[in-house]
Amino acid sequence: MVSITEKFATLATDNAPGQEVRQNAGNISEIMRGDKLSGRLVDFSHGDVDAFTPTPGAFDRFSEAVEAGGRQAYTEYRGSSDIRAELAERLAAFTGASVSADDGVILTPGTQGALFLAVASVVSDGDRVAIVQPDYFANRKLVQFFGGQVMPVAMHYMNSTAEAGLDLSQLRAAFEAGARTFLFSNPNNPTGAVYSTGEIDSIVELAREFDVTIIADQLYSRLRYDGESYTHIRARGLPAEKVLTIMGPSKTESLSGYRLGVAFGSASIVGRMEKLQAIVSLRAAGYNQAVFRTWFNEPEGWMDERIRLHQAIRDDLLAVFRSGGLDARAPQAGSYLFPTLPALSVGLQDFVRLLRHQANVIVTPGTEFGPHPNSVRLNFSQDHAATVEAGKRIVEMVRRYRGENS
Amino acid sequence: MVSITEKFATLATDNAPGQEVRQNAGNISEIMRGDKLSGRLVDFSHGDVDAFTPTPGAFDRFSEAVEAGGRQAYTEYRGSSDIRAELAERLAAFTGASVSADDGVILTPGTQGALFLAVASVVSDGDRVAIVQPDYFANRKLVQFFGGQVMPVAMHYMNSTAEAGLDLSQLRAAFEAGARTFLFSNPNNPTGAVYSTGEIDSIVELAREFDVTIIADQLYSRLRYDGESYTHIRARGLPAEKVLTIMGPSKTESLSGYRLGVAFGSASIVGRMEKLQAIVSLRAAGYNQAVFRTWFNEPEGWMDERIRLHQAIRDDLLAVFRSGGLDARAPQAGSYLFPTLPALSVGLQDFVRLLRHQANVIVTPGTEFGPHPNSVRLNFSQDHAATVEAGKRIVEMVRRYRGENS
Numbered sequence: 158m159v160s161i162t163e164k165f166a167t168l169a170t171d172n173a174p175g176q177e178v179r180q181n182a183g184n185i186s187e188i189m190r191g192d193k194l195s196g197r198l199v200d201f202s203h204g205d206v207d208a209f210t211p212t213p214g215a216f217d218r219f220s221e222a223v224e225a226g227g228r229q230a231y232t233e234y235r236g237s238s239d240i241r242a243e244l245a246e247r248l249a250a251f252t253g254a255s256v257s258a259d260d261g262v263i264l265t266p267g268t269q270g271a272l273f274l275a276v277a278s279v280v281s282d283g284d285r286v287a288i289v290q291p292d293y294f295a296n297r298k299l300v301q302f303f304g305g306q307v308m309p310v311a312m313h314y315m316n317s318t319a320e321a322g323l324d325l326s327q328l329r330a331a332f333e334a335g336a337r338t339f340l341f342s343n344p345n346n347p348t349g350a351v352y353s354t355g356e357i358d359s360i361v362e363l364a365r366e367f368d369v370t371i372i373a374d375q376l377y378s379r380l381r382y383d384g385e386s387y388t389h390i391r392a393r394g395l396p397a398e399k400v401l402t403i404m405g406p407s408k409t410e411s412l413s414g415y416r417l418g419v420a421f422g423s424a425s426i427v428g429r430m431e432k433l434q435a436i437v438s439l440r441a442a443g444y445n446q447a448v449f450r451t452w453f454n455e456p457e458g459w460m461d462e463r464i465r466l467h468q469a470i471r472d473d474l475l476a477v478f479r480s481g482g483l484d485a486r487a488p489q490a491g492s493y494l495f496p497t498l499p500a501l502s503v504g505l506q507d508f509v510r511l512l513r514h515q516a517n518v519i520v521t522p523g524t525e526f527g528p529h530p531n532s533v534r535l536n537f538s539q540d541h542a543a544t545v546e547a548g549k550r551i552v553e554m555v556r557r558y559r560g561e562n563s
Numbered sequence: 564m565v566s567i568t569e570k571f572a573t574l575a576t577d578n579a580p581g582q583e584v585r586q587n588a589g590n591i592s593e594i595m596r597g598d599k600l601s602g603r604l605v606d607f608s609h610g611d612v613d614a615f616t617p618t619p620g621a622f623d624r625f626s627e628a629v630e631a632g633g634r635q636a637y638t639e640y641r642g643s644s645d646i647r648a649e650l651a652e653r654l655a656a657f658t659g660a661s662v663s664a665d666d667g668v669i670l671t672p673g674t675q676g677a678l679f680l681a682v683a684s685v686v687s688d689g690d691r692v693a694i695v696q697p698d699y700f701a702n703r704k705l706v707q708f709f710g711g712q713v714m715p716v717a718m719h720y721m722n723s724t725a726e727a728g729l730d731l732s733q734l735r736a737a738f739e740a741g742a743r744t745f746l747f748s749n750p751n752n753p754t755g756a757v758y759s760t761g762e763i764d765s766i767v768e769l770a771r772e773f774d775v776t777i778i779a780d781q782l783y784s785r786l787r788y789d790g791e792s793y794t795h796i797r798a799r800g801l802p803a804e805k806v807l808t809i810m811g812p813s814k815t816e817s818l819s820g821y822r823l824g825v826a827f828g829s830a831s832i833v834g835r836m837e838k839l840q841a842i843v844s845l846r847a848a849g850y851n852q853a854v855f856r857t858w859f860n861e862p863e864g865w866m867d868e869r870i871r872l873h874q875a876i877r878d879d880l881l882a883v884f885r886s887g888g889l890d891a892r893a894p895q896a897g898s899y900l901f902p903t904l905p906a907l908s909v910g911l912q913d914f915v916r917l918l919r920h921q922a923n924v925i926v927t928p929g930t931e932f933g934p935h936p937n938s939v940r941l942n943f944s945q946d947h948a949a950t951v952e953a954g955k956r957i958v959e960m961v962r963r964y965r966g967e968n969s
Contacts, residue, residue: 161687168838175637176841178644207632216629223622223820226613230820231581238584266672266822266844273843281567295842302842414629414636416672416848432574435582436701436708437679438672442822442848 167301172506173294174202174521174536177513185514188503190557193515197540199547200519204492204538206411209463212451215412222447230443235431236264240449247453248421251379252402253392260424261397263431264441264449268376268405268418271430273299274437275372275401275420278429279338280305287331287339289323290527291495293346293374297527300340308336309527314348314486315497321350325359332367339364342374343390344381347495347526347534349488351381357388361395370426371400377491379460380409382468385489391422401426406452408492408538409463415445467492470537474548481552492538495523498531502560505530511558516550573707578912579700580608580927580942583919591920594909596963599921603946605953606925610898610944612817615869618857621818628853636849641837642670646855653859654827657785658808659798666830667803669837670847670855674782674811674824677836679705680843681778681807681826684835685744686711693737693745695729696933697901699752699780703933706746714742715933720754720892721903727756731765738773745770748780749796750787753901753932753940755894757787763794767801776832777806783897785866786815788874791895797828807832812858814898814944815869821851873898876943880954887958898944901929904937908966911936917964922956 170176199205222229229237238258245258256262265271272295280286282304288296290309300307308331313322321343328339339360343352352360364371373390381387391400405418418441420430434440471488478485478496485496501508505522512518512533523532537544576582605611628635635643644664651664662668671677678701686692688710694702696715706713714737719728727749734745745766749758758766770777779796787793797806811824824847826836840846877894884891884902891902907914911928918924918939929938943950 161685164687165684165835165838168835168842170640170838170841173640173841176639178639203637205633206636210632211629216626219625220622223617226616227611230612231609233582233584234576234579266848269842270844278571279567281570298842302839414849416844416846416851429571429574432571432576433708435576435579436574436675436704438676438822438844440822442672442851443820445822445848445851 164302168298172509172522172525177202177519180510182514183510185510188507189511189515194517194550194553196517196546196550197543198517199539199543201535201537201539201547202519202521204408204411204536205540206413208540209411209538211411212406212455213459214451215415215448218447218450219415219444222444229447232440232443232446234435234440235262235427236441237446240264240446244419244449244452245421251453252389254389256421257424261427262419262421263427263434264446265418265420265434266438266441267407267416268374268403269295270438270441271403271405271418271420272374274430274433275403275426276300276340277303277433278426279370279372284338285331285334285336287328287336289341289345291347291523291529292526293342294525296340308334312345312350314345314350315484318487319353320356321345321352323352323356328360329363332363332369337368338370338372340372342376344377344488344490346377346491347493348486349491349493350486351385351387351489354388357390357393361390361393364395364399369399371395372403373400374403376403376405376408378404380464380467380492381490382464382471387490398423398425406449410452412448415448417441417445417448467538470539470541470544473541473545474537477545477548477552481555483552483555492536494535494537495532498533498555499559500561501555501558503558508558509533512551512554516554518547518550570708574704578915578928578931583608583925586916588920589916591916594913595917595921600923600956600959602923602952602956603949604923605945605949607941607943607945607953608925608927610814610817610942611946612819614946615817615944617817618812618861619865620857621821621854624853624856625821625850628850635853638846638849638852640841640846641668641833642847643852646670646852650825650855650858651827657859658795660795662827663830667833668825668827669833669840670852671824671826671840672844672847673813673822674780674809675701676844676847677809677811677824677826678780680836680839681809681832682706682746683709683839684832685776685778690744691737691740691742693734693742695747695751697753697929697935698932699748700931702746714740718751718756720751720756721890724893725759726762727751727758729758729762734766735769738769738775743774744776744778746778746780748782750783750894750896752783752897753899754892755897755899755901756892757791757793757895760794763796763799767796767799770801770805775805777801778809779806780809782809782811782814784810786870786873786898787896788870788877793896804829804831812855816858818854821854823847823851823854872947873944876945876947876950879947879951880943883951883954883958887961889958889961898942900941900943901938904939904961905965906967907961907964909964914964915939918957918960922960924953924956
């Protein structure tokens, strides 16, 4: 049994995106090499909703909900039935498999809210859960918080561009060892890798063989670059009860300030999630739920343009890194980039602090995503020119601190 | 160890406020006596924010936050530091003890969010927690969800008007049996009883003797009727680390649609809550947080008028019930009323269903709040005239179903 002190120790948020403001500068001046690098602050820990603004109409839908009053303030815990009906139809069309508005959808405070409720609904003391390395940092923490045991599955994301690089033999081994839940993000956070149809079908086959429940975090599945295809695991023949898909408009659509997420698919998991939401936060904020009306319902061409702009940033940032000797997989989707750093004379945490204090650049250390002490994650949904300049400062910082960590 | 199936069985929400829409009418026509009672639907399961509208300026503060953009969309997990600074000052003034803006305040998605995080931060497998009967239904569920054991403490709320009626010998017994946390609402939900200064000081004395942590849910502590005094437990001499106070603007201020709550006091508990919030929902919705700027900052006279209007409804509804033979304690604060029903020929769940289908009145069964099968809870923050008419229908329904449950 895990003590409550240990339980919270595993939840350390000191290096979590957005929490840097709570850190002290510490001994930074003692380890700093050379002068400060001037330039506009770029906070790559999350997207910049001033550079890429919220979906048109979002605020109007919110305003209408406030006007509507009590009907919209107090919805069912799983969210307004009208809005669930709209979303069920659109999510079915997007993913290629039916969604029940009545039993198979729950609105949550952000996709984080959906992930929390989903993991709580399937993972209990001692349960083994297969988790990809690297993957979204909260996945591991959620499993541990509910007393589960993480069974790591490597993703060899630098070896291929046609596949995400999931190590299927490790996935099988995790299932053979007793894991009955597989939680993964696709596109992968932090690498932007997209699972190929072959990989998804292999996962499906293994899940069927071992009766595994799939929780698929598809937060970035709309922001797909030129020529990239995408396979929704919920549409590949598993029993509907065994798959829960999680999405939300916080990233590509820049609606994070409204805290909206959705989980859909398995009615039994959604049922549990609602029961739990009743004691966690009651519901996604009532008025905010109305903002979902804009989702998968954006003005003609709006999403295409957003993708085009992100692709241009991706390409320029990759070029800066590669010409500076930093290797990175080109993300197929989403706005994360996960470059590999060469050997440095300082530890990763110190390098990240140096980037912040010396180079006005905030990134998230790779160790948040698993055992990846030679990487940092950047969310490049930012001002284009500022991103390129910040990328150059990162390259210069790597040059200055290159060496062996003594 | 509790299995995940049992864990979710204790989270039943079928009779939870607002969830009635998911129930079937069932065999209602077979047990119905007499015709339907016509009248405008009154949903006493929660306040009517169309009858008592949100604080003036709330929507304007929200709009400004959307305008402010990224700065307000992505706050620290514990909430915007500016807003925490404003609130710390006002909450200190209201409660009579200092609040640290930096370490002692966290903004949450509703007070429900604060309760969830607080209980998760102090209760773990096997821990005993003293819980009042009756008290807010989620308290018990939260303790059970985290593997804790509820140690019931009776409140003899019908015996006195000068005191809430807490059974202090039972509270001592719970502490002697090992409970190290006491979670209670004041004003009490569902009765509207307010703890006297003597009761609060007795709790403080016992808490000191047994090194108990206090979680005080003071959601309704601003809506106090004529001549009623109120004692904030955090200002009665316990070490600051041992007391966490929870409040929010969802009820009296009708801001439930924005989902805002706050917990303040103990820095160590707030610290844990923030770590947990990072995986539960990240933060209270960023734009919504700005609505807190209206809190404890309402227009001159606004709160007095709101209290006056609620007091008038309370008095009229009490008169209807008492003249109809239904006994109830007069709430000293808040907008809940918890009348005692006489012996009925149908069970409580059926009577509540009958009220809904036959009399167009929604109430919450007393069993949600503990072992109280002879009571129902009403939130009378409703249209005044409709409330009086609905109260009369409840009296008539009690008359029709009076008898012994066979």
